[in-house]
Amino acid sequence: MEDSRLNKSKTSKLKVYSDFELNSSQLYQLVDHINKAEISLTQISNDKVRIKSLVDNSSSDIFKANLDFHLRLHSELATLKSKSWFSLLKNKRKSESKSLEILKGLKDNPNINSFLKSQIGISSLDMISQLHFVTHKKGEVTAYHNSLQSDQQHQMKISVEEFNDIFNSIRKSKQSTFAESFLKSHQIKLVGTCLAKAASFKSHNFILIGTRNEFIPFAKNEIERFNIFSQITLPLFDMMLQTKTESQLVQKLKEILNQIESNSLNLKKIHSEYHVQRVSLLGELLNTLRHELSNPLFGIQLSANLLAEEFQGDDKELAEQIQEAVNKSLKILNGFSKLYGPMDQVQNVSVISLINEVFTLTKSETKMLEREINVSPNLMEENAAVEITTNSTSLSQIFFNLILNSSQAMQDQTDPKPKITISLERDLTDIKIIFSDNGPGIPVQNIDEIFDSFYTTKETGTGLGLPICRSLVRKLGGDMWCVKNDKGAQFVLVLPHEGLVS
Amino acid sequence: MKVLLVEDEILIQKSLKMLMEKRGAEVVAVSSGKDAILEIKQQEFDRIVCDLMLTDISGFDVIEESKSKLSTEEISSKFIIITAYSSSQVIEKANNYGCKVLNKPFENINEVIEIFLTNERT
Structure with missing residues (x-):
């Protein structure tokens, strides 16, 4: 694809392809994080091999090696658990499922206006009752304003100057919501507050405006949903307008769909591998902890046993309760080991x-x-x-x-x-x-x-x-x-x- | 019955010693492998209860050093290894010496003391 933007990872371990320019920096960060996680894990397993051979060769080093090793494990685990990695992936997953939803919609309805009409009032755009999709093909003297409601559409020509006016004022303002007044002087009739996005692509500039024909301001999550919707659809519209035939278009959409689906399969694979690694690392830690704890606990149990035999009455009962508490602790320790065995x-x-x-x-x-x-x-x-x-x-x-x-x-x-x-x-x-x-x-x-x-x-x-x-x-x-x-x-x-x- | 107890966790050492003495055994208790080797070389014991993870050397090292005084048969019948770290490797190694391995903590303390103080291996 001419327009495809391949974002290759920096190492050969993980290749992630994406056609969405707007997501590329997110992807780079994601790949970076994953690679860092992978590297940490490899380092740990290399250390393990080294320490294991130390242990095998000298029995007196067992404790020392174990302690150092486990201290390292602990700090590696702390970095691996990094919340930012999870939230990054979490956001990616959110937009991924949206992307899939939209792509499927487009594949079934490969006409921009018709697709947009079908989206009004549902899902991401459930707060919208009217969309204005204004397009300008770079180099041409006219732009097209498509006014869309769920059951009707009108198209009007507007001049490039007018288009650029609106485009720039949306871009400049850095906001996503606009009062009715901002577009008052132009041909496009807007009522109430609206959400707007202006984006520039290789061959087209787009403006997407959504209104509900009321004066109530939009809520934060409504703004977010509109933004995600525009982020996903606008690049696709650019591609669609460049594709000559409908069958070619459907083909391209299918390809993008496949890429996203295989990315998410990749992610799933990384997860389960990460999970298994994490479990075995935690298992090692827990094992050491369990052994370190069970010795003193056993000591307490034995001496409580002896005291119970020596004492009478309340003291005896106390000693027996100590034993019971120790038994419970040992049981819990064993239970945890089952979780990370x-x-x-x-x-x-x-x-x-x-x-x-x-x-x-x-x-x-x-x-x-x-x-x-x-x-x-x-x-x-x-x-x-x-x-x-x-x-x-x-x-x-x-x-x-x-x-x-x-x-x-x-x-x-x-x-x-x-x-x-x-x-x-x-x-x-x-x-x-x-x-x-x-x-x-x-x-x-x-x-x-x-x-x-x-x-x-x-x-x-x-x-x-x-x-x-x-x-x-x-x-x-x-x-x-x-x-x-x-x-x-x-x-x-x-x-x-x-x-x-x- | 004369028992050598090699265990570095003091609370376990004192308690096991008391438990065995209550049953009439004579117990010498040491906290390190090196002390254990000294005792083995200087005295005769009917039973040697030895922890695996000692602060200086391992229980298996103690067994090795005892070979200069004890026969293979004696090693096999006198030594009992106790450990919290049982693994298939540990069990295999113990089997090579012909010794029994018991896991800490003991589920049934009385049963284990019984095993310590009986001459015949079950």
Whole structure:
């Protein structure tokens, strides 16, 4: 494509292509961040190899090497967790899904006016009742003003001078919203406040104005949506006006669509790799922490045991309570190790005890939750402990995420009293685990998006939990989905008895 | 029964010593590998309970150094390794010496003390 703008990354590790000039600086930043993250991870694994050989060769260096190594790990992890990376990707994802939506709309309706008319009053432009799309082909003496409403369109010619006047005043003002007065002297009749964008491209200059024919100012999110809409559509319009035939146009649109879709596949791949790396790094840290802690804890347990034997009455009880507290601490430590253990091993897992362990781990968040675990009749008959062969780390993480999501969604709920119900069923090949809550549920229009990377309703959410859960479940040879429900959120997990770890 | 206990975590050392003495054993407790080697060279023990991660050397180093005094058979029957860091490598190495490995923390303390103080290996 002549107009294609290829933004190649600086190393050969990651190539990201984009045709949207307006997003290119964002992309450069994104690629930079990802590469930095990758480099850090490589450095850590190289260090690991070096330290491992040190350890193998000299047993007295074990502790020292471990401590240094883990201190480094900790600081690398802190940088990797950098929030800015996540929010950058989050914004990219937002505009990516918008881009996809718009591209699909254009592909089905490859005529600019007709497309714009179809967008009035819906989605990004739901606050708009009239659009003015003014175009000027560079070098020509006339510009065209298209006045569009959902059911009608008018086209008028205006002079270049007039066009440039409007164009420059929009550009100069650096605002996005304008009072009716600013265009009063011109041919274009505007009523009320309006949103406006002026953009210049290789062969065209465009002005896009949106109004709702009222004097009420636009809200911040309305301004943002209009801006994103213009950022995505205007470059495309430039390309469309240069393409000779409709079939060529549709072809180009298809190509752009494919590129965006494969970019997002790339992103998804980076995520799951990042997640696995992160888990194994955290697993190492936790392992050390666990061992460092379990020694003194064990000491306390043993001495409390001795004291319990020596004392009577209240003192004895106190000593026994010390023992119980230590047991609880050790249990929690073990539970955490399950969350960050190796992700490539397969073992027999008791589903119900894993679920209970996760409840223990999330105690501070799930304390107020009523919980119910139902086992279907056929399972009860067999007296099966509901065991499957799978990777317990991945399963723990999935349960952890679902349970935490539910409890956070219901944290301020008092009526009905928050409750999580987990049901287990089994057939010949798989088990089915259903997580339901009686919380606010998931809005119908978002049900397809929740598994997309970065979809989140939480202010500080990363939006990565559910997509990672799903990719983990699929790695285990199963699948998960959300059920449309008006009584809260419901997720279904299906897992084979004999798990695969691919 | 005479036991050498090699453990650098003082609270664990004192408690295990007391637990074994309550059962009538005579316990010599040391906190470092080097001290353990000295004791092994100077005295006879029926049982050597040895932690793996010591501050100066590892429990396996202690076993190696004991070879100058103890036979392979004695090493296998007298040494019990206790550790919080059990891995397949550790278990393999212990198996090479023919020694038992027990994981800290012990789930059943009484059972473990029993194992320490019985001559026959289960």
